[in-house]
Amino acid sequence: MISNAILKVLGETIRQRRSDLNISQEKFAEMCNVHRTYISQIERGLKSVSVKILFSLAENLNTTPSELIKEIEKKLNEKE
Amino acid sequence: MISNAILKVLGETIRQRRSDLNISQEKFAEMCNVHRTYISQIERGLKSVSVKILFSLAENLNTTPSELIKEIEKKLNEKE
Numbered sequence: 197m198i199s200n201a202i203l204k205v206l207g208e209t210i211r212q213r214r215s216d217l218n219i220s221q222e223k224f225a226e227m228c229n230v231h232r233t234y235i236s237q238i239e240r241g242l243k244s245v246s247v248k249i250l251f252s253l254a255e256n257l258n259t260t261p262s263e264l265i266k267e268i269e270k271k272l273n274e275k276e
Numbered sequence: 277m278i279s280n281a282i283l284k285v286l287g288e289t290i291r292q293r294r295s296d297l298n299i300s301q302e303k304f305a306e307m308c309n310v311h312r313t314y315i316s317q318i319e320r321g322l323k324s325v326s327v328k329i330l331f332s333l334a335e336n337l338n339t340t341p342s343e344l345i346k347e348i349e350k351k352l353n354e355k356e
Contacts, residue, residue, distance in 0.1 A: 246326055247286060247324070250327060262342045269342055
């Protein structure tokens with residue numbers, strides 16, 4: 197498995213869910229208590245995401261961390 | 277949610293599963309392609325774990341990242 201693919205798919209998933217909830221990057225960053233640049237980098241798959249941050253991202257996207265990860269696994273399997 | 281609790285429960289979960297599979301810390305580190313000290317720190321909840329590493333840990337524990345995370349969510353809910 198190419199690990200950069202994980203970050204890319206994670207970023208796409210975050211961006212999609214955030215857009216679906218109609219939350220701006222700025223607002224979302226504020227909710228997660230991180231800088232907007234960091235959210236931007238995560239969404240483009242450029243930044244490593246820690247499990248701690250994952251829990252915070254999921255909470256603010258009205259989902260659970262395991263659901264987020266499951267979605268990523270599914271997308272990665274489809275790509276294989 | 278206290279985020280240190282996430283790392284602590286993650287560490288305990290990794291250690292438990294590794295022990296159940298009868299894999300030494302040294303061997304497990306080798307399998308995950310990281311240093312043994314890093315595994316030791318993860319298992320004690322002292323080290324941040326990235327989502328990329330989580331995928332590698334899960335794979336080498338014969339489980340999926342989402343299953344690992346689900347187990348952590350369950351344990352955190354029980355503690356609340």
